[in-house]
Amino acid sequence: MSAERIMLGGCPVDLRDRSGAVEEIRLRTLDADAPALGVVSVNLDHVHHFGGGSRWQGTIDRAPLEWLHLIDGAPLAAQAGRLTGRVWPRLAGSDIIEPILRAAEEDGVRVGFLGGNDETHTALRERLARDYPALELSGLWSPSRDDLADRDRSREIARDIAEANTGVLVVCLGKPRQELWMAEHGEATGARVLLAFGAVVDFLAERVDRAPQWAAESGVEWAWRLAHEPRRLATRYLVDGPPAYRSVRRAPVPERAASTATGRFVPEGESADIAIALVTYNSARHVGPLIESLRAEAETLRLRVIVADNGSTDSTRALVAAHPDIVAVETGGNRGYATGINLALSRAGDAEAVLVLNPDLEVERGAIAEMLRRLRMPGVGAVVPKVLAPDGTVYPSLRREPTIGRAIGDALLGSHGGDRPAFSSEIDTNAESYQHAHRVDWATGAAVLVRREVAELAGRWDSRFFLYSEETDYFRRLRDLGVDIWYEPHARVRHDQGGSGTSRALAALMAVNRVRYVRKHHSPGYAAGFHAVVILHELLRSYSGEHRNTLRVLLDQPSWRRLPHATRWPVHPRSTPTGTIIVPAHNESAVIARTLRALTLPPSTAEVVVVCNGCTDNTAEIARSFPGVRVVEIDRPSKAAALNAGDAAARSWPRLYLDADVEIHPGAVAAVFGELETGRVLAARPDFRYDTTGATMLVRSYYRARERMPSTDESLWGAGAYALSEAGHKRLGQFPDLTADDLIVDSLFVPGEKVVVPTEPVRVRTPRSLAGLLAILTRQRRGNLGAPAQSTTTTTVIELLSSVRGPFALIDATVYAALTSVGRRRARRAGSANAWERDDSSRGVDSLAPGSRTARPRTTAHRVPLFDEEN
Secondary structure, eight states: OOSSEEEETTEEEEOOOHHHHHHHHHHHHHOTTSOOEEEEEESHHHHHHHSTTOTTTTTGGGSSSEEEEEEOSHHHHHHHHHHHSSOOOOOOHHHHHHHHHHHHHHHTOOEEEEOOOHHHHHHHHHHHHHHOTTOOEEEEEOOOHHHHHOHHHHHHHHHHHHHTTOSEEEEOSOTTHHHHHHHHHTGGGOOSEEEEOTTHHHHHTTSSOOOOHHHHHTTOHHHHHHHHSHHHHHIIIIIIHHHHHHHHHTSOOOOOOSOOOOOOOOOTTSOEEEEEEEEESSOHHHHHHHHHHHHHHTTTSOEEEEEEEOOOSSSHHHHHHTOTTSEEEEOSSOOOHHHHHHHHHTTOOSEEEEEEEOTTEEEOTTHHHHHHHHHTSTTEEEEEEEEEOTTSOBOOOEEOOOOHHHHHHHHHHOTTSSSOOGGGOSBOOOGGGGTSOEEOSEEOTTEEEEEHHHHHHHOOOOGGGSSSSHHHHHHHHHHHTTOEEEEEEEEEEEEOSOTTOOOHHHHHHHHHHHHHHHHHHSOHHHHHHHHHHHHHHHHTTTTSHHHHHHHHHHHOGGGGGGSSOOOOOOOOSSSSOOOEEEEEESSOTTTHHHHHHHHTSTTOOOEEEEEEESOOSSHHHHHHTSTTEEEEEESSOOHHHHHHHHHHHOOSSSEEEEOTTOBOOHHHHHHHHHHHHTTSOSEEEEEEEEEOTTOOHHHHHHHHHHHHSGGGGTSSOSSSEEEEOHHHHHHHOSOOSOSOHHHHHHHTSOGGGEEEEEEEEEEEEOOSSHHHHHHHHHHHHHHHTTSOOOSOHHHHHHHHHHHOOSHHHHHHHHHHHHHHHHHHHHHHHHTTOOOOOOOOTTOOOOOSSTTOOOOOOOOSOOOOOTTSOOO
């Protein structure tokens, strides 16, 4: 009968998820023509009694009943996973008895209990009357051991059960007695289903406590139970258990192919049970395992999978493209989690429900079916699952509506500090909340299933949040529709928790978006109070550099616009503008592969010329290993000479001049080239963002001040990348023999002739050390000697002063001024000497070829009015 059966320790085990097992049992209670079904829980105690070499091996298999053997025990679940490559849940009798009773109540099936004493039966009657008022109880039988040992008496009990018209008989006699009694007398009871569920009668009667959730999920429930009942369980766990465990572990683990996925996803144009929206951004490490887990779910559900990619620069898009039954959507930039969701759901098609998933999840077997079962209950509009951390522990994913009181509690006591009253914390940390299904305000947006018609009424996710708080806002709108949001603990997903990346900018964005959310839904006065409490939260933790940075951002509202935000590549008449990218490279073997790897991603059609100027390392060899890259070598270690040599070798316009240690996405290149091809401007550069990860305090302070200066957002310098049209280059002529090439080019054009194009930001790695920063400042200031007048000292001072909005900004401006002064003095001492000052602190060792493996960069976002494409 089993769709998938394996042997563990000499015992057959039928692999089922929770919903599948419950539904199979329910259908059997309604099928009068099928043989009676005996359900047993297979744990180490069962292996001891019925496994290989045991006294009762094969005994029950020869009974007239048909048997369903369910996994009950962490060791068996783990070994089943090793054998099959899938995650299988534990299905203890105490885990599935309640949904079986609910089904019997709905179907009018009479239920009886065999086992337990009179006191237990009294408590059981009260519990069933309270929680299952419509359940028909056929009877409660409490035979003695002598009765069970007497065959004639057992036959009388079986006849009594049959005369009571029992459809489901819960047999709670303990192993092996209950299974042996069922094998001999089960058919005579007339029950359609017999459940060998041991101590379930005591659990239902609430006379025995279940092990806490953490113990069950950590695989140490046996230790908890042993500690509470040492006399009864010592032999089972300490004497009989170890040999049974060894027997289970002896099963050989087969070699498996890289993918065990067999489920087919539903294509567009066909109806589906669920349309799944995934938003990816550099998610190559996670998206494969997620898709494989969805394949397993697709064996029992009709799933359509839509992946909206936010401009990944790794192999994410190639990995998704390898699955032709996945609907792939390009968002046209890094447009944020909410926009990605909206674009994915615009392709949802005909589906009963929509499911939004983070790409760094893995869905456990049966989880989506469990969520759908809950969603189909009256009044339920959305369902969220239990979220597990990578180590299997429960992640506190449930949240309460943000209020000033809860923000104060979290500020003073911490977000995860103990089980506090609901009014004092936004995060629900009560362990019981994660054990039982119930209504919730909202939950982290890692996974949420929404009824299709409810999603249409709620409309689009608010793309103004980019990342963080978009789910808070969406859940609030669901509640405003009058539908319930339910937590379903039997649906489990594993969440990496780091898939969105971590950085100071993202930490600050999370705090700022909390304030933005409250501003959207509350009065200005309330929002100001909430903002003050969020500031207090960061102030109390300002001993940490990350919290100090967040505090500065919260106090400096103009800086909010420089936080990670949506970027979209402009659409031009030519979808893939061509041009030339010139990369001067002097001994850049540590970083050149990283730069070229990004440049050569499809659909790039640009010509790439790398000019090795006076290189003494293998920069040229690495560059030549990239298909389509031309390498020009000159003897002179001069950047200006390299740029001019690149111009001489280039064949097309426009031209992008790119520093060798700067990564730029092909979409950003296309956007810049497309802007120049319109003829509206002569010069352009992409957006950029400083990456100060690992930098010293003074370096971070310098770049914070620089970011606040208006010229940073308006000039061509700073990004390590700028581009010229052919007409713009004529104004320049040749590059002068100075190192500050971007400053020189910027000075040639008035504001109407140059533009900063909103693109995926170029990642500019700043120096990590003060010495590295001073080397760069010295080179820049030396490059200004003898050059045309650039931004004067007076202008710089005015910009610095105008950027000061508080004490922290004043400190940063002072650091900027002091370090700039030191760089100027060093440059004057060096004069025009042909030195090559360079920062090496930001240049990590990179791979030597396109296929080499490197450390993965952290991401900035990957988290999405349903259902039209976003404008």
